Amino acid sequence: MDQSSKKRTAPRVTRSPGPSRSGRSLPDEVSRRIVNDFITSEKLSAGDLLPSEGQLCELYRVSRSTVRSAIKSLYEFGLISVRNGVGAIVLPRAHEIPHGLDRLASIDTFATETGHRAGTADLSWNEVPADAELSKKLRIPVGDPVLVVSRLKLVDDEPAAWVIDYLPSHLVDTSDVKRRFKGSVLDVLLDDENLLVDYADSEVRPHICDEPLAKTLQRPIGTAVLYLDTTVFNVRGEPVIWGRIWLDPSHFRFALRRRRFS
Amino acid sequence: MDQSSKKRTAPRVTRSPGPSRSGRSLPDEVSRRIVNDFITSEKLSAGDLLPSEGQLCELYRVSRSTVRSAIKSLYEFGLISVRNGVGAIVLPRAHEIPHGLDRLASIDTFATETGHRAGTADLSWNEVPADAELSKKLRIPVGDPVLVVSRLKLVDDEPAAWVIDYLPSHLVDTSDVKRRFKGSVLDVLLDDENLLVDYADSEVRPHICDEPLAKTLQRPIGTAVLYLDTTVFNVRGEPVIWGRIWLDPSHFRFALRRRRFS
DNA sequence: AAGTGGTCTAGACCACCTG
DNA sequence: AGGTGGTCTAGACCACTTT
Numbered sequence: 001m002d003q004s005s006k007k008r009t010a011p012r013v014t015r016s017p018g019p020s021r022s023g024r025s026l027p028d029e030v031s032r033r034i035v036n037d038f039i040t041s042e043k044l045s046a047g048d049l050l051p052s053e054g055q056l057c058e059l060y061r062v063s064r065s066t067v068r069s070a071i072k073s074l075y076e077f078g079l080i081s082v083r084n085g086v087g088a089i090v091l092p093r094a095h096e097i098p099h100g101l102d103r104l105a106s107i108d109t110f111a112t113e114t115g116h117r118a119g120t121a122d123l124s125w126n127e128v129p130a131d132a133e134l135s136k137k138l139r140i141p142v143g144d145p146v147l148v149v150s151r152l153k154l155v156d157d158e159p160a161a162w163v164i165d166y167l168p169s170h171l172v173d174t175s176d177v178k179r180r181f182k183g184s185v186l187d188v189l190l191d192d193e194n195l196l197v198d199y200a201d202s203e204v205r206p207h208i209c210d211e212p213l214a215k216t217l218q219r220p221i222g223t224a225v226l227y228l229d230t231t232v233f234n235v236r237g238e239p240v241i242w243g244r245i246w247l248d249p250s251h252f253r254f255a256l257r258r259r260r261f262s
Numbered sequence: 263m264d265q266s267s268k269k270r271t272a273p274r275v276t277r278s279p280g281p282s283r284s285g286r287s288l289p290d291e292v293s294r295r296i297v298n299d300f301i302t303s304e305k306l307s308a309g310d311l312l313p314s315e316g317q318l319c320e321l322y323r324v325s326r327s328t329v330r331s332a333i334k335s336l337y338e339f340g341l342i343s344v345r346n347g348v349g350a351i352v353l354p355r356a357h358e359i360p361h362g363l364d365r366l367a368s369i370d371t372f373a374t375e376t377g378h379r380a381g382t383a384d385l386s387w388n389e390v391p392a393d394a395e396l397s398k399k400l401r402i403p404v405g406d407p408v409l410v411v412s413r414l415k416l417v418d419d420e421p422a423a424w425v426i427d428y429l430p431s432h433l434v435d436t437s438d439v440k441r442r443f444k445g446s447v448l449d450v451l452l453d454d455e456n457l458l459v460d461y462a463d464s465e466v467r468p469h470i471c472d473e474p475l476a477k478t479l480q481r482p483i484g485t486a487v488l489y490l491d492t493t494v495f496n497v498r499g500e501p502v503i504w505g506r507i508w509l510d511p512s513h514f515r516f517a518l519r520r521r522r523f524s
Numbered sequence: 525a526a527g528t529g530g531t532c533t534a535g536a537c538c539a540c541c542t543g
Numbered sequence: 544a545g546g547t548g549g550t551c552t553a554g555a556c557c558a559c560t561t562t
Contacts (some may be wrong), residue, residue: 025530025531025532026531026532027531027532046499047499052546052547052548053547053548054546054547062532062533063532063533063534064533064534064535065531065532065533065534066531066532066533068548068549069531069532071548078461081460081497081499082497082548083458083497083540083541083547083548084539084540084541084547084548084549085539085540085541085542085546085547085548085549086540086541086542086547086548087546087547087548088548089497089499091495091499092499103520103521104520104521196345198343198521199340199343199519199520199521200519200520201517201518201519201520202517202518202519202520203515203516203517203518204466204488204516204518205486205488205511205516206468206469206486206487206488206511207468207486208470208484208486222470222484224467224468224469224470224486225468226466226467226468230520233353235343235345235351236309236343236351237308237309237343237351237352237353237354249467249468253465253467254465254466254467255463255464255465255466256463256464256465256466257461257462257463257464258365258366258461258462258463258464258492287549287550287551288550288551289550289551314527314528314529315528315529316527316528324551324552325551325552325553326552326553326554327550327551327552327553328550328551328552330529330530331550331551333529344529345528345529345559345560346528346529346530346558346559346560347527347528347529347530347558347559347560347561348528348529348559348560348561349527349528349529350529
């Protein structure tokens with residue numbers, strides 16, 4: 001087209017300014033630009049159409065594949081809808097999705113991201129031999145050592161969740177985990193590049209507080225809480241944590257965006 | 263390339279046999295083939311590597327982009343992990359995730375897919391003017407007519423959930439919905455191509471059965487159930503259903519695969 | 525060094541929606 | 544008819560892992 005003569009001085013979007021290492025991909029960068037330039041800037045409002053893919057290609061000087069990838073992200077993030085033959089429609093940003101239940105992240109991360117202060121109390125570390133249940137959940141032989149970490153999670157200094165994590169000792173160095181622990185066992189393991197932590201399967205159930213739990217969470221006996229039974233796996237599909245969490249729903253809203261198909 | 267001399271007689275994967283209209287995309291077709299040929303066929307087992315992307319391109323005679331798209335689907339579906347420089351690793355117990363809580367589908371669909379029989383009882387249809395809460399949830403003026411559909415959902419003839427759906431009357435033709443209703447309001451709307459139903463935001467909370475609910479679900483008073491507060495939106499981000507569901511956890515397990523980032 | 529996945533480009537053609 | 548998104552291809556180059 002036009003590169004015959006000179007390069008346009010248009011602010012072409014590139015991977016990053018410096019040594020091309022910002023962790024950000026080109027599509028992510030384009031997503032960010034689209035959000036800044038059109039969505040949060042209030043240049044467009046809910047129901048309006050984004051510029052067409054072709055226009056965005058010219059604007060940011062990237063290929064259509066890159067623009068399409070960026071648009072897909074915005075769609076999956078719930079910011080726009082896309083209609084064939086029409087365009088990308090800006091959605092109302094009213095709904096927040098406070099804690100994406102489908103995202104693998106720690107309570108500390110969720111709390112911090114939503115502007116709250118996460119804390120830990122009644123922390124205890126134990127090593128026990130695996131019983132039948134632990135053997136099944138962690139897929140290790142009965143009797144193998146298991147690190148048990150239990151604690152009360154505080155949000156803004158109020159009891160919010162009771163958490164017990166079970167880790168196969170052969171996978172983790174107990175003293176190392178202890179040293180790097182800042183409130184979340186999951187975060188320590190997520191940061192460890194050798195463990196290759198990848199995903200978790202959770203099951204959500206309602207639960208009624210019995211006396212010890214009620215006392216711990218400082219709620220009346222009989223209060224309804226959410227129980228999350230979670231197994232975290234590495235990329236090879238081996239269990240690395242079995243976690244049991246009892247959550248006070250007054251401190252944690254569990255929101256979820258559900259989509260067709262997928 | 264290689265079409266100069268010999269053509270492979272390999273069974274090139276194409277969009278569909280007939281008039282190219284099966285609704286299935288090429289990447290979806292390739293995904294299906296990969297699952298059939300390598301994962302469920304037990305040719306590979308958990309921890310094994312899929313053939314490389316290049317090999318899959320040759321095998322199915324498609325471009326690398328198509329193969330990568332197929333692989334991404336398998337990843338998002340939780341069937342494989344992918345590691346840079348290594349390959350795609352088959353994950354264990356790939357074949358479950360009974361009720362993906364993150365998927366927009368009806369109770370009937372979930373029940374049927376898991377081999378159960380869905381039923382409906384105590385069905386009632388009403389039209390009421392929107393009060394303040396309905397006005398807020400459905401984003402319509404107070405007083406606007408709202409269709410209220412309540413019923414007991416049965417799974418294998420046992421009470422499993424109490425459901426109330428609220429629909430703005432201006433969006434739906436009540437008699438039409440009634441006529442096409444086969445147990446699920448959501449399914450009727452999902453099938454309607456004019457409504458453009460797109461996604462839902464749900465919030466999950468624990469709930470303790472009071473007397474009327476306990477009686478309806480035939481459970482003891484004080485039983486813990488899950489309460490799902492769900493708003494369904496169309497592609498323009500307009501609410502089309504507000505649904506309230508009380509679920510007996512003994513009939514519905516809510517599983518969720520959680521991934522990093524995303 | 526060789527092989528793998530990760531990223532990005534350029535271009536072609538199709539399906540859909542709107543005038 | 545013309546514009547928009549949807550799909551697929553071919554190829555280039557980079558980053559990562561293994562040998």
